[in-house]
Amino acid sequence: MRHTLKAIAVCTIFSFITNAIIADDALYGSNDNETRSERLKRAKQSFPQNAFLDIIMQTVAPNYTPKSPSDFFDILRDSYDLPNGLKSPLPEYDYVIVGAGSAGCVLASRLTEDPDVTVLVLEVGKPEMFFTDVPAMSAYFQSTEYSWPYYMEPQPGVCLGMINKRCYWPRGRAVGGTSVINYMIYTRGRPAEWDRIAAAGNYGWSYREVLEYYKKSERANLKEFQSSPYRGSTGEMNVEFINFKTPLIRAFLEAGRILGSPTVDYNAPEHLGFGYVQTTTRNGKRLSAAKAFLHPYKKRRNLHILPMATATKVLIDTTTNTAYGVQYVRNRLKNEVRARREIILSAGPMASPQLLMLSGIGPREQLSRHGIPLIKDLPVGRTLYDHITFPGIIFSLNTTGVSFMESRSGTVSKFLEWMQFGDNEVASPGGVEGIGYIKTPLSTEVEDIPDIELISIGGSLVSDGGPKSSKATRRGMRLSDDIFNAAFGSIDNTDTWSAFPMLLHPKSVGSLELKNNNPFSHPLLYGNYLTHPIDAATFVAAVRHVQALAATPPFQKFGAKIHPAQYPECRKFNFDSDEYWECAVRTLSATLHHQIATCRMGPVGDPLAVVDPELRVHGINRLRVVDSSIIPQTVSAHTHAPAVMIGEKAADMIRSSWRYK
The missing domain is CATH 3.30.410.40 (Cholesterol Oxidase; domain 2)
Structure with missing residues (x-):
């Protein structure tokens, strides 16, 4: 029955979806002081009303409050119900992963290959839906609830042709993260770039070593290239030509x-x-990280995925500097979950550094300015590169x-x-x-x-x-x-x-700072383009x-x-x-959504490093960052494939560190 409804819904609303998202365009010029009703009024004025507008806007437009509490598009979404009939997550897991993006999906999948290990994934966004699978609609979904509407702070002399002269930096807000809204381009970076990263004291990150993790994830369908020794053939992530x-x-x-x-x-x-172009698609349809690494294994009893949950703070024992839990908000209720082994931040290059700073880990003067008690003075957000x-x-x-x-x-x-x-x-x-x-x-x-x-x-x-x-x-x-x-x-x-x-x-280096101590505020983003x-x-x-x-x-x-x-x-x-x-x-000047280095990787003694080469936060026990924010130097790559590789490598490092404990 569900599949029949899905087919009917798809065929019925496709002719309306484009115009509905045009209506959404009226929303993006709004300001923080404008109410939801005012934004909706402008949206409706930009597009003649039809019977499907409320339904479509509910799913596609940010901050839209529907007249009915039901979500018609739910029949088009993937589902991630908690297993074993659970109505709420357990109070404690072995690992708590914050963020189901490109790296977080891989990490959760690999860690739960061990049936004796339990994992909770907290994701602020919703599961992806049928229309996010459509490659040609990538641009649409960068203006919807599937995207964080980040903006770069105003900078003289750049982004002059953009609305309000500010560059837009959308990031994925979905189970699957930015791999749900990106352009699906698969690139890895050049060997000399990864070798330089390793030579800077980041052991284990040479090209030869990361290549094995690129290959592990990949299932190449690239005609004359797929038998190459540099390509993978048995992984979950399909890579193909269009x-x-x-x-x-x-x-x-x-x-x-x-x-x-x-x-x-x-x-x-x-x-x-x-x-x-080589793309992470399968038979011409988007293959997000969630589709590749979570969906096939979501019935595992030890893998719990909690969408629409906003992590607000990492809980740290200040006497031992040990992370032991995560505070999060879901359905407007504050919750806490504990981890027996580790907390892992995979929330991306904006949200991971923001969460570290909200938790007391970051530049001393910045945390002091916002009244956040300092636990560890680290250069979080001090470095930001963008393509x-x-x-x-x-x-x-x-x-x-x-x-x-x-x-x-x-x-x-x-x-x-x-x-x-x-x-x-x-x-x-x-x-x-x-x-x-x-x-x-x-x-x-x-x-x-x-x-x-x-x-x-x-x-x-x-x-x-x-x-x-x-x-x-x-x-x-x-x-x-x-x-x-x-x-x-x-x-x-x-x-x-x-x-x-x-x-x-780029030789130009940006930065990221907290706007305030409110976890629901966006950070301040300085591109310095x-x-x-x-x-x-x-x-x-x-x-x-x-x-x-x-x-x-x-x-x-x-x-x-x-x-x-x-x-x-x-x-x-x-x-x-x-x-x-x-x-x-x-x-x-426009971003290609490849921000990196806000939780920069480097050895002890590196004045710009936030995490060590095993992605452990310097000076904090049982806390790691596993996403593209750890990449310390620019690489010739769109960041989805490197993030997947980072998730693969981190899974092995984590399993190795707990094997004999």
């Missing part, structure tokens, strides 16, 4: 070869090059029908075809078709380490345009309508190609490389021509000058 391709990806790969970048498995260690991109290098084409366009592919028939076969445009992860790694002329690296990743899009920011379109990608970035229309309005909803350059190793001059110059060099790619015959066959975007801040510069491009980058 079957549907536009002619533009072939042009990208051929242009790369013309300019000296071979077509390769870009996750293999031998060569830098270009390749078809940023510039999505404004757009080429118009004189050939129609060769790129992704929502006006052509966003139909019910396409969706139903995807449900059956998983191999059309709907399976595309936000239009991403290829990845390329390059070293610009500004790179001083002697090792085989790129400074730019190029993300080839089978379209561009204008591909989601048109009178009835969602405009989900540009809205997901929080681009100002005025800036967007001035820059790209003349080519909206036309055939285009673009490549997003991602700055892999482009504060080092080499970062802006590297972006300009990347623009020149993309232009060189577009000038090759494979792209000229489609009449590729750079679009001269007009940005208000950049009118004083000649178009296509270096000064113009730096101004453009500062206007459309």
